[in-house]
Amino acid sequence: MTEQSSRHNTTFTTDGREAYGYLALPPSGQGPGVIVIQEWWGLDDHIADLTERLAAEGFVAFAPDLYGGRVAHESDDALRMMQELPVEEGVRRLSGAVDYLLAHPAVTSDKVGAIGFCMGGGFVLLLAAREGDRIAAAVPFYGVIQGELPDFSGLRAAVQGHYGQDDPTVPVESLAPLAEAIEKGSGQAPEFHLYPAGHAFVNDQRPSYHPASAELAWQRAVAFLHRHLDPAA
Template identity: 30%
Template sequence: MRYRLLGALMAASALAQAEIQTQEIPYTAADGTKLVGYYAYDDAIEGKRPGVVVVHEWWGLNDYAKSRARDLAGLGYSALAIDMYGEGKNTEHPKDAMSFMQAAMADADAAKARFNAGVDLLKQQEQTEAAKLAAIGYCMGGKVVLDMARQGVPLEGVVSFHGALATQTRAAPGSVKARVLVEHGSADSMVSADDVAELNAEMVRAGADYQFVNLPGAKHGFTNPGADRFQEKGVDVAYNKEADERSWKDMQRFLDEAFAQ
C-alpha cells in the first residue's frame, strides 16, 4: 500500500512539473530561403500525437502566431508555427505587412514550397505522428491553408480563421483531399460577399468536405486579442471574444473528427 501511494505521489509530482515545451527551429525552403519555426508540445503526454501547422497573419511570425502553437500544444497536439516570410520576420506596420505578404504570395509554387518545408519540419519532430497532420491559418495564413487544400496537399484538415478567400486558381473537382473549415466574420470588410459566394460554389464543385461558419458581427482579425490597436493605423480589424471562443471550439471539434478517421 505504501509503495502504491509513493508511486501515485511521484506520478502526480511528474505531472505537476510537466509543461508546454517550446523552441525555435531554423529550417530552409527549397529555394534556399532561411526560415524559423516555433515548435510547441506538452511534455506530459507520452508518445506521438497528431501535428498541426500554424500559418501566421500578414504581420508575420509574431507572438500571436506563437501563442496559437502553444494553445494547440495544450490541446495535446504537436504544433509548429511556420515562417512564410523568412528569418522569422514580422512587423506591426500595415505597409510593411502588405509588402511582405505580396512578396511571399507572388509565386504560388514558392509559397507552397515554404509551407511544405514547415510540414516536413513538423513531421521530423519526435512527438509528431507524421500520418496525422492538419493546418490552421489566420488572415493571410487562412488563404495559405485554403490554397494548400485547393492544391491537394495531403492533410487531414485545414481551418481558415478570418482568412482571405479569393483565389486565382480554383480547386478542380476531386482535388481537395483535406477537410475544410472556414471561420468567417460577417462584418469582415476585407472579404466581399462575392468572395464568400465564390468560395462556397468552388468547394461544392470540387466535392470538398467543407464547412463554412459565419460569425455574426465579427470583423477581420476577430481571434487576435491585440487586433484593436491596429485600428489607429487604419486597419479595419477588431477582436471579438465571443467569435474567438466559438471558432476555437469549432476547430477543436473539427480536428477531433478529422484525426479520428
Template identity: 35%
Template sequence: MKKRLTALALTLPLMAHAEIVTDTVEYTVDGKTFTGFLAYDDKAGKRPGILVVHEWWGHNDYARHRAKMLAEQGYTAFALDMYGKGKVADHPDNAKAFMTEVTANLSVAEKRFNTAYDLLNNHKHTQTDEIAAMGYCFGGGVVLHMARVGTPLKAAVSYHGSLASNLPEGQTPTVKGAIQVFTGAKDPMIPGELVTGFTTEMFNAGADFAVQVYPDAVHSFTNPGATAVGKKHNMPLAYDAFADKDSWQQTLDLFDRVFPTPTTP
C-alpha cells in the same frame, strides 16, 4: 483527440499540469533562413501535428501563442514562417510588402509551406501523415490554397482569411481533407460575394467543408490585440470574444473528428 477544455477555460487548468515543451526552430528553404516555433507535450508521445500559419504581420507572438494552445490540447504544433527570419511587420505597409512578395510567386509559397509540413511530419512527437493546418488572415488564405492543390491535410482551417482561389481559371480544387472557414459578416476584406463564391467552389469540388459567418465580426476577430491595432492604423480590425471562443471550440471538435483516437505512449 479527447483532451478538452471548455471554451471559457482554455488556458487555466491544463496549463498547470501539462509538460509543454517549446523550441524555436531555424530551417532553410532555397538557402534562406526561416524561424519556426514548435510546441508539444513531452509526456504525450506521438500525436497529430498542426501547422499554424501567421497573419500578414509575420511570424509573431500571436502565432506562437496559438501553437502553445494546441500543444495544451495534446497536439504537436508548429508555427511556421512564410516570410523569412526577422521579417515581422509593425506597420500595414511593411506587412503588405512582405505578403505580396510571397503571394506573387505561388510556387515559392508552396515550397515554404511544404518544407514546414515535412519538418513537422518527421518530428519524433508527430504521428506520420496525421497533419492539419490552420491560418489567420494571410495564413488562412495560405492553408486554403494548400488544400486546393491537394496537400495531404486532414483538415484546413481558415480564420478571417482570404477565400479567393489562386488556381488557374476552370481548374477544380483537389481537396483531400475537411475544410472549415470562419469569417465575419462585417469584414470588408472578405465581402459576401467571396463567401458565396467559395461555397459554390467547394460544393462543386465535392469537398467536406463548412463555413461559419459571425454576424457582428470584422477582420482579425480572433486576435485580442486587433482592436488596438485597428484604431492605431485606422483599419477595420477588432477582437470579438464570442467569435474567437466559438471558432476555437469548433476547430477542436473538427480535429476530434478527423484524427484517430490517440494511443497510449
C-alpha cells in the same frame, strides 16, 4: 515598422534552403501534427500564442516563418511583405513545413491539419489543394486568397472556415463562390461559420478582437481538428 521575430525555436529545410519556425509540443510530448500559418504581420506573439494553445489541446503545433524573421507592426509594412512573397513560393515553403512535421518523432498522425489566419487562412486552402492526402483538415480563419480561386481538384482535406459577418476584407458574398469552387473541385462541401464580427476577430492584440466569436470559433476549430486527426481523442 518591421523588426526581427524572436519567435524561433527550430529550423527546417524547405524549398531547398534553411528556414525557421516555432514548434510547440503537447503536455504528453506527442500528438497529431498541425501547421499554423501566420497573418500578414508575420510570425509574431499572437501566432506563437495560438501555436501554444493548440499544443495545450494535444497537438504538435508548428508555425513556419514565411517572412524569414521579419515582423510588421504597421499595415503598410505588412502589405508590402505579403506582396513580396510570391504565392507559389509561399506554398512551397509550407510544403516543406509539412515534410518537417510529418517526419517529426513527436507526431503520431500520418496526415496533418492546417490552420491559418488572414493571409494564412488563404494559404491553408492553397496548401491543402496542393498537398492532397497529406492534409486531413484545413481550417481557414477569415482567409484571404490572393488572386483567382485555385484549382481544388487535389484537395482531400475536410474544410471548416470561420468568417466575420462585417468583414470588408473577406465579404460574406464571396463565401458562396468559394464554397462552390471547393465542392466542385473536391467533391465535398466545406463547413463555413459566420460570426457577428469583423476581420481578425481572433487576434486579441488588435482592436478587431471579438472575444465571444473568438472563443466559439476556437472551440469549433479544435474539435474539428481532433475529429479528423485524432478520432480516438
